[in-house]
Amino acid sequence: MSDGFHVYDTTLRDGSQQEGLNLSVQDKLVIARHLDSLGVGFIEGGWPGANPKDTEFFRLARTELDLKHAQLAAFGATRRAGLKAADDPQVAALRDSRAPVVTLVAKSHDRHVELALRTTLEENLAMIRDTVSHLRAEGQRVFVDAEHFFDGFKANRAYALEVVRTAAEAGADVVALCDTNGGMLPDELADVVHEVVGAGARVGIHCHDDSGCAVANSLAAVRAGATHVQGCANGYGERSGNANLFTVIGNLQLKRGMNIVGDAQLAEMTRIAHAVSEATNVTLSSQAPYVGHSAFAHKAGLHASAVKVDPNLYQHIDPLVVGNDMRMLVSSMSGRASVELKGKELGYDVSGQKAAEVVSRVKDLESKGYTFEAADASFELLLREELAGARTSYFTVESWRVIAEQRPDGVQISEATVKVHAKGERIIATGEGNGPVNALDTALRFALERLYPELANLELVDFKVRILEGSHGTDAITRVLIDSSDGKAEWGTVGVGENVIAASWQALEEAVTYSLLRAGYDPS
Numbered sequence: 001m002s003d004g005f006h007v008y009d010t011t012l013r014d015g016s017q018q019e020g021l022n023l024s025v026q027d028k029l030v031i032a033r034h035l036d037s038l039g040v041g042f043i044e045g046g047w048p049g050a051n052p053k054d055t056e057f058f059r060l061a062r063t064e065l066d067l068k069h070a071q072l073a074a075f076g077a078t079r080r081a082g083l084k085a086a087d088d089p090q091v092a093a094l095r096d097s098r099a100p101v102v103t104l105v106a107k108s109h110d111r112h113v114e115l116a117l118r119t120t121l122e123e124n125l126a127m128i129r130d131t132v133s134h135l136r137a138e139g140q141r142v143f144v145d146a147e148h149f150f151d152g153f154k155a156n157r158a159y160a161l162e163v164v165r166t167a168a169e170a171g172a173d174v175v176a177l178c179d180t181n182g183g184m185l186p187d188e189l190a191d192v193v194h195e196v197v198g199a200g201a202r203v204g205i206h207c208h209d210d211s212g213c214a215v216a217n218s219l220a221a222v223r224a225g226a227t228h229v230q231g232c233a234n235g236y237g238e239r240s241g242n243a244n245l246f247t248v249i250g251n252l253q254l255k256r257g258m259n260i261v262g263d264a265q266l267a268e269m270t271r272i273a274h275a276v277s278e279a280t281n282v283t284l285s286s287q288a289p290y291v292g293h294s295a296f297a298h299k300a301g302l303h304a305s306a307v308k309v310d311p312n313l314y315q316h317i318d319p320l321v322v323g324n325d326m327r328m329l330v331s332s333m334s335g336r337a338s339v340e341l342k343g344k345e346l347g348y349d350v351s352g353q354k355a356a357e358v359v360s361r362v363k364d365l366e367s368k369g370y371t372f373e374a375a376d377a378s379f380e381l382l383l384r385e386e387l388a389g390a391r392t393s394y395f396t397v398e399s400w401r402v403i404a405e406q407r408p409d410g411v412q413i414s415e416a417t418v419k420v421h422a423k424g425e426r427i428i429a430t431g432e433g434n435g436p437v438n439a440l441d442t443a444l445r446f447a448l449e450r451l452y453p454e455l456a457n458l459e460l461v462d463f464k465v466r467i468l469e470g471s472h473g474t475d476a477i478t479r480v481l482i483d484s485s486d487g488k489a490e491w492g493t494v495g496v497g498e499n500v501i502a503a504s505w506q507a508l509e510e511a512v513t514y515s516l517l518r519a520g521y522d523p524s
């Protein structure tokens with residue numbers, strides 16, 4: 001990336017302030033590699049000296065990170081009041097991190113200087129001047145984060161601007177204006193940025209999402225002249241989070257025509273967003289702009305018929321540009337067009353009368369508690385049945401039963417027996433498990449694995465149970481969704497029944513059937 005515009009990621013520092021997000025040093029290294037492959041210019045690794053884990057990160061980064069695009073930035077504060085920068089151990093830790101860039105947080109709101117730092121406005125300016133020039137002399141590039149800048153600007157405009165000037169004169173390359181409390185709106189924020197641009201240093205922007213405007217504020221700042229934008233992967237951060245860097249990158253590149261990252265890198269953005277969410281162990285919102293699983297999913301019938309004619313009619317961009325994909329969701333809300341499109345997505349030609357029949361079957365099943373939006377595999381089996389006039393089947397079930405037992409020592413164990421017919425044989429198998437569904441799964445595999453060895457690759461990755469209200473005086477029913485994987489792909493199946501075991505069995509049977517279909521076996 002050129003030095004013309006800075007994309008600065010702070011996932012590893014500000015993003016990790018998010019409630020429930022805890023990153024090990026190894027997680028941080030993994031995330032840094034992902035961000036680098038996306039092509040961000042700077043990765044803020046943490047606060048060496050203040051946090052032993054961050055000191056360790058910078059130490060390991062020297063040998064374990066081979067960054068192709070990004071430079072590492074170490075974050076820290078200006079020197080303490082009344083001390084020389086050269087004598088401040090906290091400043092020494094920044095120097096010793098050997099990060100090519102140091103980002104110093106500095107107070108720019110007069111009240112914060114007096115109340116939080118408990119020093120004078122003059123001393124705060126001296127702290128900035130002294131720390132910036134010391135680190136510059138040590139050979140590091142220095143950026144300054146002007147904390148609470150917008151609130152400070154409202155309270156004491158002259159002082160806030162003096163902070164920017166002081167940092168620039170001391171040699172800071174960037175002064176990032178921070179909306180630390182995240183309460184700004186785009187129009188007022190842009191006015192302030194506009195006034196600061198031209199004060200000497202490159203102006204940057206650092207937004208939090210407390211008003212729901214972090215991305216909008218970042219874009220407004222860029223329009224007003226900021227050429228350095230900070231944010232976090234997937235919008236991680238304290239409270240409502242930081243500006244979502246992926247959304248910012250998508251918007252700047254695709255809406256503003258800026259050359260932020262390469263096209264090939266942008267096409268990796270969805271994959272990277274999901275990979276980062278694996279590392280943070282925070283589920284990525286399916287509604288996340290550009291990269292969410294639902295970002296290009298169409299459900300309503302009217303939309304679907306238009307999407308069939310021209311996908312661009314209901315999509316703001318071509319999803320492939322960011323590595324995402326259009327999906328059709330099949331539900332009772334969708335009409336024939338969605339079914340035709342979904343069929344096409346799965347590789348089947350469903351049109352005309354057949355599509356109408358599938359729609360009415362879906363509506364009927366949904367009224368009984370089924371759902372197909374998260375059960376692609378069950379939908380595909382239904383589609384095949386409608387097209388072929390018979391269920392795709394590799395085995396028939398004679399019976400199953402399961403016993404759940406609590407032993408005197410408190411251990412709970414379940415045992416299941418299944419009787420199935422496959423390839424002309426009657427097979428009886430038993431299986432044990434820590435619960436009834438687990439036991440049924442084991443027994444069914446025991447029964448079939450000899451005839452279908454590929455079943456060994458099948459894994460149940462997620463299991464969701466929901467109790468649905470009965471209608472018209474009937475009892476409540478149970479819906480089970482199972483996600484399965486064969487190591488290459490994941491698929492969902494659904495079962496509905498009077499109890500959780502019956503519903504699970506149905507979803508399980510379809511999961512096994514679908515995995516055999518995927519493995520290329522001919523149905524019996």
Ligand SMILES: [Zn+2]
Binds near residue numbers: 014178180206208
């Ligand atoms: Zn922040």
